[in-house]
Amino acid sequence: MPSPIQKRSLVDIALEQIRIRIDEGTWPLGKRLPPEPELAETLGMSRNTVREAVRVLTFSGVLEVRQGDGTYVRACANPLDTMLVLARSSVEQALEARGIIEVEASRLAAQRRSEADILALRAALEASAVRHGGALDDYIEHDLIFHQRVVDSAHNPVLSELYRYFSQVIRAGLERTIGDPGRPQPSFELHRELLDAIERGDADAAASANRALLI
Structure with missing residues (x-):
């Protein structure tokens, strides 16, 4: 076959x-x-x-x-070999790598975010919330924008560029996990908990909320 x-x-x-x-x-x-x-x-x-x-x-x-x-x-x-390795990763491997970047970035974002970061995060989250439950591609696009804003709020350009480089693998993983009716889905409210923790500067709560999103 x-x-x-x-x-x-x-x-x-x-x-x-x-x-x-x-x-x-x-x-x-x-x-x-x-x-x-x-x-x-x-x-x-x-x-x-x-x-x-x-x-x-x-x-x-x-x-x-x-x-x-x-x-x-x-x-x-030639970066294509690297892209192929990333594209062939399993959902679990992609989630592990995503967690390594995002959870620590969330912790740093709570410690380093500016008022401009908070405004950008709020706007990105609301755009994502409007699309939650709608067309999958559209929701994933805006969900990734929100998470990129979280990583950017850590003010570490290496983490930001790593996340952008990895974003296509994250997108593919989200398509497989969110689109799987047999897989438990995290509550969208965890995104709001993540933003609230970053806004009040609670690094541990931010890391915990982001970790809970990566099921």
Whole structure:
């Protein structure tokens, strides 16, 4: 019996298309990539998808974003092998890795968050709450935004970039866990408990609420 074909994300496809053009010499080492709108049109993808692919390639060292100048090809290291390893991880493995990042980030966020962080967290949570129980893709998109805001509130750029790099695996894991009627689901109110703990600066409660969300 043939094995099922694994659905590839649009970001994976964008990564591959950019890599092919680098390997073929369209954008050689040191070359500046086209501006984002032109790059999106060239690849036939949305600007959001292209932006995320560029972010991944920048984090992996293939591209370099020069503020006010553009995005340049920096190296020819291939991040696709890493992406494939992440994509093949089990739900349990992804949850373990997510917990390592998120739980500690929640603790740090409670200690370091600013008033601007709290406002951003509130807005992201309300956007997620409106979509809870609705279309799965839309809810997951906004749930990830909320959790990214939590990680960003730790004010550790390494944690923030790691989480962004890992976000596609988290998305796939959420699709499998939230979409599984036989799997117990955490209460959405845990998100509010997490935000409340961060807002009042209770690091232990924030870590506990985030841990409870990762079932």
